[in-house]
Amino acid sequence: MKFSNFFIPTLKDVSSDVKMKSHELMIKSGMIRQETSGIYSWLPLGYRVLKKIINKIEKIHDEGGVNQILMPTIQSSDIWKISDRYETYGKEMLRITDRNKKELLYGPTNEEMITAIGRQYIKSYKTLPRKFYHIQSKFRDEIRPRFGVMRAREFLMKDAYSFDIDEKNAEITYHDFYKLYLKIFEELNIPVIPVRAPSGEIGGNLSHEFHLIVESGESEIFIGEDVLKKKFNELSYKEVLDLKSFTDDYYKQTNFTEKLKSYKSIEIAHIFLFGTKYSSSFKFDVDSDKGKFKPFMGSYGIGVSRIPAAFIEYSNDKNGIIWPHSIAPFSIQLINLLTDDNQCLDFCDKLYIELIRNGFDVIYDDRTERPGIKFSDADLIGTPIQIIIGNSLKKNNEISIIKRKEKVEQKININEINNYLSNMLRKVI
RNA sequence: CGGGGAGUAGCGCAGCCUGGUAGCGCAUCUGUUUUGGGAACAGAGGGUCGCAGGUUCAAAUCCUGUCUCCCCGACCA
Numbered sequence: 001m002k003f004s005n006f007f008i009p010t011l012k013d014v015s016s017d018v019k020m021k022s023h024e025l026m027i028k029s030g031m032i033r034q035e036t037s038g039i040y041s042w043l044p045l046g047y048r049v050l051k052k053i054i055n056k057i058e059k060i061h062d063e064g065g066v067n068q069i070l071m072p073t074i075q076s077s078d079i080w081k082i083s084d085r086y087e088t089y090g091k092e093m094l095r096i097t098d099r100n101k102k103e104l105l106y107g108p109t110n111e112e113m114i115t116a117i118g119r120q121y122i123k124s125y126k127t128l129p130r131k132f133y134h135i136q137s138k139f140r141d142e143i144r145p146r147f148g149v150m151r152a153r154e155f156l157m158k159d160a161y162s163f164d165i166d167e168k169n170a171e172i173t174y175h176d177f178y179k180l181y182l183k184i185f186e187e188l189n190i191p192v193i194p195v196r197a198p199s200g201e202i203g204g205n206l207s208h209e210f211h212l213i214v215e216s217g218e219s220e221i222f223i224g225e226d227v228l229k230k231k232f233n234e235l236s237y238k239e240v241l242d243l244k245s246f247t248d249d250y251y252k253q254t255n256f257t258e259k260l261k262s263y264k265s266i267e268i269a270h271i272f273l274f275g276t277k278y279s280s281s282f283k284f285d286v287d288s289d290k291g292k293f294k295p296f297m298g299s300y301g302i303g304v305s306r307i308p309a310a311f312i313e314y315s316n317d318k319n320g321i322i323w324p325h326s327i328a329p330f331s332i333q334l335i336n337l338l339t340d341d342n343q344c345l346d347f348c349d350k351l352y353i354e355l356i357r358n359g360f361d362v363i364y365d366d367r368t369e370r371p372g373i374k375f376s377d378a379d380l381i382g383t384p385i386q387i388i389i390g391n392s393l394k395k396n397n398e399i400s401i402i403k404r405k406e407k408v409e410q411k412i413n414i415n416e417i418n419n420y421l422s423n424m425l426r427k428v429i
Numbered sequence: 430c431g432g433g434g435a436g437u438a439g440c441g442c443a444g445c446c447u448g449g450u451a452g453c454g455c456a457u458c459u460g461u462u463u464u465g466g467g468a469a470c471a472g473a474g475g476g477u478c479g480c481a482g483g484u485u486c487a488a489a490u491c492c493u494g495u496c497u498c499c500c501c502g503a504c505c506a
Contacts, residue, residue, distance in 0.1 A: 012455060012467075013441040017434095017499045037498065092504070109506095143430075143504060157506060209506090270506060303506030337465060372466040379466090390465055400465085 001330070003365040007044050010377055020216060022312035023148035025321050029381045031308070038145025038153030042305075045381060048329035049308045050156070054135055056188055056326070057158050057302060064180045066131040066160055071113050073137050077103035079112040083281045092140045106139035111299055114161040115278040118295065125165050125288035128295065129173055133160035135304060149309050150266070151218075156305035163295040165288065167275065170296035174206065174273045175237045177300045181210055181269055182233040184302070189324035190311055192268065194232055194240070195221045197247040199272055206273040208240075209247055211265035214313045219267050220248040222260040266310040271300040321382030322405050330363040333383035335375070337390030339368045348389050351417075358425055379404065385424070 009030040018024045026032045031046030042050055058068065074096070080086035086093075094106040107113070114132060122130060135158045145153050160177065164170035178194065185192040192210040199207045211221050224244030235243065244260060247267075251260070278284070279294040286295055308327070315322045325331050334352055338344040348364065355362045363383065365374050371390070378386050388400040398411045401420070412420055 009439095011440060015435095015441070015499085019500075034498090090504085138506080140505065144500090144502090146500085151505075155506065159506090267506065301506055306506060335465095340464095370464055370466090370468065372464090372468080375466045377467085388465075392465085 001363050003363055004367050006363065008377070008381065009043065010380060018148075020147040020150065020309075020313065021316055022150065022309040025312050025316060025380070026148055026309060029321060032149060034148075038142060038151070040149050040152060040154075040305075045329050046308065049323075049327055050305065052327045052329075053188060053304055053307050054158075057135065057184055057304070060180060060184050060187065061133050061158075061160065064131075064176065066133045066180075069117075069132050069134050071107070071110050071117075071134055071136060073106055073139070074104050075107045075110075075113055077105060079116050080105065083112050083115075083278055085112070092142065094139050094141050107136075108138055108140045109157075109299075109301075110134070110136075110159055111161070111274075111278050111297075112282075114299075115282045115284060115297070118161075118163050118279075119282050119284040122163060122284075122286055122295065125286055125293070128163055128165045128286070129169060130163045131160060131173065132162075133158060133300075147218075147309070149305050150313075152305065155303065158302040158304050160300040162298045162300070163279075164297075165286075165293065165295065167296050170273055170275070170298055171206075171237060174271065174298050175240065177271055177298070178208060178240060179233050181271065181300070181302070185210065185269075186233070187326060188307075189326045190268070190307070190314075193221065193223065193227070193245060193265070194243070195223070195245045195247050196241075196243070196250050197270065198249050198253060199274065205275075208271050209267045210269035211247075211263075211267050212310050212314055213263045213265045214310070215264055216313055217264040217266040219265045220262055221265050222246045222248065222251040222262050224258070224260055266306070266313065267303070268307055268310050269300075269302040271298065273298040316382075319376065320380035323382040323384055325384050328361070328382065328384050330361045330381075330383050331385060332360050332362040333378045333381075333386045334362055334364045335378060335386055335388045336364070336366055337371045337374065337388065338394075339366060341394070344389050344393055347393060347414075351387070351389075355421070358421065360425070 011028050014024050014027045018027060026046065029045060030043050031049065033041045033043055035041055061068065077086050080089070089108065093108055096104045096106065098104055118130070122128065135156065137154055138157045139154050142151060142153050145151050149155065162170065162173045164173050182194070190212060192212055194208050194210050197207045197209040199205060211219060227243065227245045244258070275296050276294040279297055284294060285292040311327065312321050332355060334348060334355065336344055336348040352362060352364045365378070367374070382404060384404050386402040386404065388402065392398040392400065392411065393414070397414050399414060399417070401410045401412060402408070
């Protein structure tokens with residue numbers, strides 16, 4: 001992508017209302033635009049980040065045998081009356097009336113709808129387990145939205161749902177999702193901590209949240225000394241349950257006497273095993289050799305649109321965002337400092353094509369701006385690798401490579417570029 | 430919902446107390462000189478001051494109402 005053809009409305013100043021670093025940087029870098037309280041547009045740069053995250057989530061769910069579907073944002077009140085949540089969900093539910101005075105709502109979650117789907121088609125125990133997921137906008141009319149997309153009213157969530165024949169099998173599915181989530185965050189380079197959580201409003205008795213530890217986090221978690229060193233995805237189901245790692249709510253409601261360390265954090269995912277709560281209210285019966293039974297269900301959510309903000313909160317400096325390759329909007333920023341010099345222009349054009357051919361996500365700053373602007377834009381939007389072409393190409397046949405995170409400049413002779421790139425390629429992709 | 434703040438040019442802000450031709454920085458446009466870390470100079474364009482009503486010779490400024498946004502608490506991915 002050429003910078004001159006890519007819409008990045010960067011800003012120097014944001015309103016003093018903006019308090020959180022990630023919120024500030026997302027607006028400054030032109031990732032998002034607020035439409036109204038708690039509702040945001042994702043601009044090209046931000047949407048690229050979102051799509052990187054979505055792609056990874058899809059890939060790993062698909063590999064895990066979870067079927068992707070797409071349910072609507074608007075739901076009928078009927079199914080919510082069956083589960084009795086139409087009343088209990090309260091004012092967070094955005095209720096809508098259509099022209100025929102039918103009561104609709106913008107879905108805050110989809111347990112009811114997936115249960116209705118399951119009930120219609122799943123008739124035999126032989127077809128279980130079944131796992132579904134979808135990535136769709138949700139709306140929760142928060143009392144006080146804040147911090148940009150971190151606590152928005154409309155937000156993008158990946159929610160998955162599972163049906164099993166009994167509790168024992170459901171626990172296996174739950175543990176599979178636990179590991180699936182760890183894999184997703186590992187591949188995204190987001191170091192999450194799984195913590196035991198109370199189930200709350202969805203119901204059931206087993207629940208974990210996945211938190212990213214950051215100073216400015218709104219949540220608080222309590223974990224044992226050794227927990228941070230654990231390889232969570234190697235834990236057995238029993239070890240998962242025994243892990244000394246809790247949300248503050250859960251910690252308070254247990255009589256746990258051992259002192260644990262507390263950290264501020266951001267919750268980015270949440271999994272529940274809630275059993276037959278919805279299959280019961282929906283009279284969702286499945287036949288087996290031992291008669292009818294109600295499937296055991298679980299639900300598994302990832303706050304997709306919260307992840308960019310959470311990660312920026314975790315990884316930034318005074319100049320801007322510091323992305324890892326896994327979720328960076330671009331991996332390489334190719335910066336031509338001498339746009340009116342034929343040698344540099346020609347070199348950059350060729351290198352740009354070469355980089356694309358090698359599978360890099362590259363943004364090519366071909367603008368006729370001053371160097372300072374190009375550098376500060378590159379730092380702001382946080383591209384992991386900057387390749388700089390300018391005077392040193394003309395004088396010494398050298399180009400510069402700056403890694404955003406380390407901030408060290410490395411000069412490379414143009415004869416060694418191919419070597420260097422193929423080396424880098426191995427690490428990046 | 431309780432408590433507190435704010436709506437003035439594309440963005441960030443001042444002006445309001447004490448009514449009298451609407452300002453600053455950034456951005457934009459033109460020109461010249463610059464060009465390895467957000468350039469300098471000269472010029473230009475751009476605002477029914479959130480909306481509605483009232484007071485007044487005169488309202489961004491005072492009064493009333495209203496809408497919106499933000500911040501601090503309880504809800505949540």
